[in-house]
Amino acid sequence: MRQQLLFASADEPWTWVKGYLSGRQQTLLMEEAETYPYERPEVTVYGKAHRIPRTQIWFGDAGVEYQYSGLLVSPTPWPHYAQRLREQLRRDFGLMSNGVLVNRYAGGRDCMGWHADDEAELLPGSDIASVSLGDGRDFVVRHNRTGQKQTLHLESGDLLxxxxxxxxxxxxxxxxxxxxxxxxxxxxxxxxxxxxxxxTV
Ligand SMILES: O=C(O)CCC(=O)C(=O)O
Structure with missing residues (x-):
């Protein structure tokens, strides 16, 4: 039987569900994720253009455009298993979503710098669900005011x-x-x- 462990605390604004996806779900989603047409866009940071240190793709409902790091990205239609996971999250947690950003890290050199997902087009009051697959990696969170840091080692199949x-x-x-x-x-x-x-108003 598959074991799921749920970690939630009143002090922390996240819930970590270890082993949320079964082994079979992970395999199907990883096989699908290997077929996605990823891109490595160029972003401008402090006036200098850089290729991002990973590849990514934005899937979403028609018209759901996402702007991040100065890029405006139109949605690619939902692939089958990503769409099924979206429905599962809605059933299990009431998590409403109309798009998913998929990041692919081709090894330990690929990374993502400090940021918050606080773009203006995110629906106020909505939660974000992060599902990890493949190699386990450290995900670090830092409180803006106190500087308190925590490292969550996210493994394949975990949900945050x-x-x-x-x-x-x-x-x-x-x-x-x-x-x-x-x-x-x-x-x-x-x-x-x-x-x-x-x-355009
Ligand atoms: O890969 C991760 O776990 C982090 C992804 C992330 O920070 C983001 O998509 O904003």
Whole structure:
């Protein structure tokens, strides 16, 4: 029998469900994720253009455009198993989402710097669900005011629910881990305000 462990605390605005996906679900989703047409976009940081240190793709409902790191990205239609996971999250946790950002880390050099998912088009009050697959990696969170840090070692099949208003008070990052070579995928299911970027008023 599959074991799921749920860690939630009144002090922390996240819920960590270890082993949320079965081994079979992980395999099917990883096989699908290997077929996605990822991109490595260029972003401008402090006036300098860089390729991001990972590849990624945004899937979503029609018209749900996402702007991050200065890029405006139109949605690619939902692939089968990502769509099924979206429905599972809605059934299990009432998690509403209309898009998912998939990041693929081709080894321990690929990473994501400190940031919060606090873009203006995210629906106020909505939670973000992060599902990890493949190589286990450290995910670090840091409180904006106190500087308190915690490292969560996210393994394949784990779910991290980031509850509103975590993004206002905490930043997170996926640091480099040079000794790791395996591939990792991360799916963050988000709920955006539809039409946010097409509003011309
Ligand atoms: O890969 C991860 O676990 C982090 C992803 C992330 O921070 C994001 O998509 O905003």
């Amino acid at each position: 629910l980031m509850h509103f208003p975590m993004q206002q008070d905490w930043q997170h990052a996926l640091p480099k881990r040079l000794r790791q070579q395996g591939t990792r995928w991360n799916f963050t299911f988000r709920c955006l305000i539809p039409g946010f970027h097409s509003c």
